[in-house]
Amino acid sequence: MLTTLLIANRGAIACRILRTLHAMNLRGVAVYSEADISSLHIREADEALSLGEGPAANTYLVAEKIIAAAQASGAQAIHPGYGFLSENAAFAEACEAAGIAFVGPTPEQLRLFGLKHTARALAKSHGVPMLEGTELLADVTEALQAADRVGYPVMLKSTAGGGGIGMRVCYTPEELNDAFDAVVRLGKNNFSDAGVFIEKYIERARHLEVQLFGDGRGEVISLGVRDCSIQRRNQKVLEETPAPNLPEGMENALCEAAIRLGKAVNYRSAGTVEFVYDSHAERFYFLEVNTRLQVEHGVTEQVWGVDLVRWMIELAAGILPPLAALRENLKPDGHAIQARVYAEDPGRQFQPSPGLLTEVVFPANDRRTLRIDSWVESGCEVPPFFDPMLAKIIAWQPTREQAVRTLHTALGETRLYGVETNRSYLQQILTFAPFASGEPWTRCLEGLKYEAFTLEVLNAGTQTTVQDYPGRTGYWAVGVPPSGPMDSRALRLGNRLLGNDANAAALEITLSGPTLKFNCDAQLVVTGAEIALTLDGEPLENNRIVTVQAGMTLRMGDIRNQGVRSYLCLRGGFNVPDYLGSKSTFTLGQFGGHAGRALRTGDVLHLAPLSERVQESELPQALRTTLGTVRELRVVYGPHGAPEYFTPDYIETFFATEWEVHFNSSRTGVRLIGPKPEWVRESGGEAGLHPSNIHDNPYAIGAVDFTGDMPVILGPDGPSLGGFVCPVTIIEADLPAVGQVKAGDKIRFVPVDIATARRLAQAQETEIASLTPQHPAWQPATLASPAVLSLGAADKRLVARLSGDTHLLLEIGEPELDLVLRFRGHALMQALEEKALEEKALSGIVDLTPGIRSLQIHYQPETLSLATLLEIVSGVWQGVCEQDSLAVPSRIVWLPLSWDDPACQKAIDKYMTTVRRDAPWCPSNLEFIRRINDLANIDEVYKTVFDASYLVMGLGDVYLGAPVATPLDPRHRLVTTKYNPARTWTAENSVGIGGAYLCVYGMEGPGGYQFVGRTLQMWNRYHAVDDFGGKPWLLRFFDQIRFYPVSADELLTIRRDFPLGRYPLRIEHTTLNLADYQQFLADEAMEIEAFRAHQQGAFDAERERWIANGQAHFDSSDTLVEEGEDAPLKAGQASIDSPISGNLWQVNVEIGNTVREGDVLVILESMKMEIPLVASQDGVVSQVRVQPGSSVRAGQCVVVLETAV
DSSP: OOOEEEEOOOHHHHHHHHHHHHHTTOEEEEEEOGGGTTOHHHHHSSEEEEOOSSSGGGTTTOHHHHHHHHHHHTOSEEEOOSSTTTTOHHHHHHHHHTTOEESSSOHHHHHHHHSHHHHHHHHHHTTOOBOSBOSOOSSHHHHHHHHHHHOSSEEEEEEEEETTEEEEEESSHHHHHHHHHHHHHHHHHHHSOOOEEEEEOOTTEEEEEEEEEEESSSOEEEEEEEEEEEEETTEEEEEEESOTTOOTTHHHHHHHHHHHHHHHTTOEEEEEEEEEEETTTTEEEEEEEEOSOOTTHHHHHHHHTOOHHHHHHHHHHTOOOOHHHHHHTOOOOSEEEEEEEESEEGGGTTEEOOEEOSEEEOOOOOSSSEEEEEOOOTTOEEOSSSOOEEEEEEEEESSHHHHHHHHHHHHHHOEEESSOOSHHHHHHHHTSHHHHTTOOOTTGGGGOOOOOOEEEEEEOOSEEEEEOSSOSOSOGGGTOOOOOOSSHHHHHHHHHHHTOOTTOOEEEEESBOOEEEESSOEEEEEEESOEEEEETTEEOOTTBOEEEOTTOEEEEEEEOSSOSEEEEEETTOBOOOOBTTBOOOBTTTTBSTTTTSOOOTTOEEEBOOOOSOOOOOBOOGGGSOOOOSEEEEEEEEOSSOTTTTBOHHHHHHHHHOOEEEOSSOOSSEEEEEOOOOOBSSSOOGGGOSSTTEEEEEEOOTTEEEEETTEEEEEOTTSOSEEEEOOSEEEOGGGHHHHTTOOTTOEEEEEEOOHHHHHHHHHHHHHHHHHTOOOOOOOOOOOOOOSEEEEEOOGGGOEEEEEOSSSEEEEEESSSSOOHHHHHHHHHHHHHHHHHHHHOGGGGGEEEEEEOSSEEEEEEOTTTSOHHHHHHHHHHHHHHHHTOOOOEEEEEEEEEEEEETOHHHHHHHHHHHHHTOSSOTTOSOHHHHHHHHTTOSSHHHHHHHHHHOOEEEEEEOTTSTTOEEEEESSGGGOOOBOOOSSOEEEEOTTEEEEEBTEEEEOSSSEEEOSEEEEEOOOSBOSSOOOGGGTTSSBOOOTTOEEEEEEEOHHHHHHHHHHGGGTOSOOOEEEEEEEHHHHHHHHHHTHHHHHHHHHHHHHHHHHHHHHHHHHTOSOOOGGGGOOOOOOOOOOOTTEEEEEOSSOEEEEEEOOOTTOEEOTTOEEEEEEETTEEEEEEOSSSEEEEEEOOOTTOEEOTTOEEEEEEOOO
C-alpha cells in the first residue's frame, strides 16, 4: 500500500504534486538543493531531505542521492515531475531495482521516445504524418547534403534535446555549417548525447500538442489539444486549450494520431505528443513525444476537470479505475490559458534575474477561474542554478476572450519585486495581434517590441538608496527607525516642483552618484547638494526639471563643494514595494527600498509611466541648498542637562564650541569631535560604569546623545532606545541640515524655545508647499530647565522633559532598576493608548515608546499642543498610580546561545583595529565581565548567563525588536560598562551586557554592549512564521528569555532554518504578578544585598584600575590625522588618494605587487561605509603609506603606483 511518495523535483511542480498528495492523505517527501532552502516545497512537505550544495548536476540530477533519500524516508514511490530525471530511463530502472515505484512511463518507453530519431521512426511506421527530415547525421558534410535535399530553411536538432536547447534554424548552407558544432556540443553537454538530425522548418508553424494518458496495458485516452505556439527562443511562454481556430475535424485527427502512437507501445502514465501545424496548408506533422507531465498540464486539468497527478499516482499504486470508465465522464468545458512567470528581464535579452524576492503578492486563487502554481513567497531567494520560472498563472473562463481578460487582470494584480520578471511582457503578449486573434505562430514574438518602464543602474555610486518622506512611522516602540531622506527638505522640494505626491519615493545619493540608463521617457530634477550631472554627455543643471527620452543615460558624478547628499526625484516617483508603510530603505535592517539595500550595478528600478508631463521649471535660487563654513543647528535644551548630569560650565562650553564632524558618521548618527564632557556623576551606577550611562530610554531623531565622552546626533536610521544622556535635541526644522554634514565640517548648536521651533517648522512647510522662500524672525533662547512637569514622589513620581519640539520624555521614579517603575510605565502607555481611541484630541500622537523607567511621546504640536498633552498626562498618571495590583501576561521564550561566538570575536578585532586599541574590555569581553564583577573565572560568567531568566523591558534597544532585558533575580545581574566610544559594527543577533542589562542586537550595526555570544533572529523580514505571531518581531514586552547552549556551527544551521519556520521554539505562557515578585525580593533581600555590595566593590576597583592605567577617558580626537604634506611624487608615479576622511580597514596590496586598473588596493571605512580605493591605472605598487587602522584625511595619498615596465 502506498503511503509515502518522494518528489524528485523542485519549485512549482513540487508544490503542485504536494497539493495532490495532501488531498490523497499521503506523506510527501521533498528533496532540495541548499540553494533552494527558502522554497515553499520544503515547508509544505511532510519531510524534506537535503541533496547538498550546488546546481542540478550536483543535486537534482544525481540519481543515487534521490534514491538514497527515498530509502531514508521510507518512500515507496518517486514522482519525477518534469525536467531533471523525469525522462531518464536509467533512473527509472534504478528506482525499480531499489523496489521503488517510478511514477511515469516504463524505462523502455522513456528510452524509445527520449531520442527523437527513434521516436520519428516509430511514428512513421504507424502512419503519423512526418515532416521531411533525416536520421542521425554523421558530420557536417552529410548535414549539408541532407539540407539541400530537404530544402531550406531547416531545423538542426539535437536528438536528446528539450526545453529549446539544441535547436537551431538555418536558412543557408553557411548558417548550417556554423551551427553544426554548436548543436552537437549543446546536446553532449546538456543531455550526454551528441546525435543531431535535420527537419524541414515551417516558417509560420504552430506548436500543438495532445495530452495522453495510458494504463500500460494498451488503453490510451486523449484530453484535447493544447496550443503552445507563443514561444521565445523555442521556450514556451503562453499555453492554452482548446487550441483556437483549428479547422473542423483537425482536433480529432490530432488526437487519433496521438492515441495511435501511444497504443503502439502500450503507453503508461501521462505523456504528450507534440505536432508542428502548418496553418496555410492545414496539415500537421509529428514533432516528438514528451514522456512526462508537461509544465502546461494545468490548462488541460482546468478544462477537463481532472487531476493528472492523482491519476499518475493511483496508476503507480494500482488503484486507478479503468480508463474506459474514466473516459465516460470526461467532457471539456470552457477555455484555459497559462502564463509562465519567469525571473528574467525581457528588456535585456531575457537575461535571468536571480536574487531575493522582497515582495510576492498574487491575486485571490480560487483554483477554478484562477489557479496559481508557484513556489515563492516574500523572502524567497531565486537561485542562479535552475529554471527561472516563478509561477504559472492559469485563467479559466467559459470563452477564450473572457479567459484572456481574466489572465490580463491577474497579471496586473501580481506583484513580484526584488528580481526582474516577464510579468509586464506577458500582459503585452495578451494584447499582441497574433495571440489576441488566436492565430499565433512559434516565432511571432520576434515582432513584439517590449515596452519597459524602467531604468538600469550602470554604476551605483558610493551609496544610493530609495527614500520617501516621512519614512516609516509608528514602529519606534519596536526599534524600527523612520529612515527616509536625511535631507528631507531637498527631497520634498524636488517632489513639489515635479507635482508629485508628497510621499513619492526618490533616490538619495551620498558623495558620488550613479549612472542610470532610462528605458522610457521620464522627467527628473536633482536637488540637495550640488552634483555634477550629464545627460548623454551634455551638462545638466541642478534644481531644474529635465525631460529624458527613452534610451538616454544620466551620469551623476561627485558632489561639488559643500554638502554630502543629493536627491534624484522623478515625475511619478519610483515603484518599489511598501514595507511597514514606507518605501524608504533601511540598509542596516535590510528592508525597504530596492532589495533592502543600496543600489548595485545591474539593478533595474521601475518607474511610473510618464502619462502627464509638467512644465520644465526650476527651484527659486533662495530655496536651493546653501551651506556655510560653520553650520548652525538650532536645538531645544533637554531632556538631560545641568546640573543633574553635566556641570553648568560644560553646558556653556557645549554651546560655544564649533564641533567637528567625525569620519565615523552616517545615517545612523553623526559623531562629533570637541571638548570632553565635565560630568557631575562618577558613573551611571546600575546603568553602566561610565557617567554618560543611564537606564535605557527612548531617543528622538536629532537628539545629541553622549556615547561615553563622544556626542552623536541621532540620525533617521538610528536606534530608538539607548542608555546615554542627551543634553539637546535638534528642532524639526533643522533636521534636514544634518543630512548635509560630512567628515571635517564644523557645527555650532544654538538653543531656541518651543514656540520658535514650531514657527520655523511651519515656515518650512509653507516654503515647500508654495515654493516661495520664507524668512521668519527668530532669536536664541535663554536656557531653562527641560523638565516641564513634575508629579508625585518615590515610585509614583513622574517628570516630563522636553526632547525637541515634537517629543516629550516621561521619566518615572528614581534613576534605578526597579521593575515597579517598568510596570507603571506600561500601565501609563496602555492608558494613553486607550484614551487615544476615545478622544480625537490625542490623534496628534504619532507613537509611544517605553524605556526601562520612561515613556516617550512623539506628537504633532499643531494637532496636540504641549499644554494639552501635559494636562492629559497628568490626569492619566493619577489613575495609573491608583492601581494597587499589577499583573501582565508573560511568555518564557527559550533561545539558543553560541557562547563567545566567532562573529563577536570578529567585531572586537575590527573595533581594536579601527576605533580603539587600548580599551579595558579588549581583547576579551568575557574576561572584562568576569573582572568587573569579581567572579572566579569565565565559567562563572557562563553559568550566570545560562541560569538567569531575563525579563524583556524594552524592544528595539539596538533595532528591530531587539530586547533590552534584565534578570528577574538580582543575583544574576552582571554589571558592565558599555564601549566608549561605541563599536561601528556588530553582527546581527549578537548578545551583550551593558550596565545591568542584556540585549540581543536585532540587526547588524553599531553597538556598545559587552559580548557574551550570539543567538537566532529577533526579526523576520518577510516570511510568516508561527513563533512570530503575525508580526516581524519575535518578542513582546515582559517576555522572559532563557538561554540554552549550542555550538557556533549548530547556531549557523538554526539561523538558516528558523526564519523559514523549520526550527520551532519552546515558548511557555505564564503571568507575571508584581506583588509575587516583590515578595520574592523581600524573602531574598539579605543575599541580594550582599551580592550587590560585593559587585559594587569590584565595580569601583575596576574604575580605579582605569584611572591608574590612563584608560578612564578616551579622547576621540586622538584618532584624527594631522594635516601635513605628502611626500612629492616622482616622474612615472601615480597617487591613489582617499576621497574622504576615515580609517583604513583593509590593505590588499604590498610593495612590489603588480596591479591592473580597477583592482581594489585598500578599503576605507568612513561614514559607516566601506569604500574601496582602486588602481587608476596598470602599474606596480611602490609605496603603501597606510596600514590597517591608520587614520586618513580627505585627499591624503594612501598608495603610490609606478608605471609597469
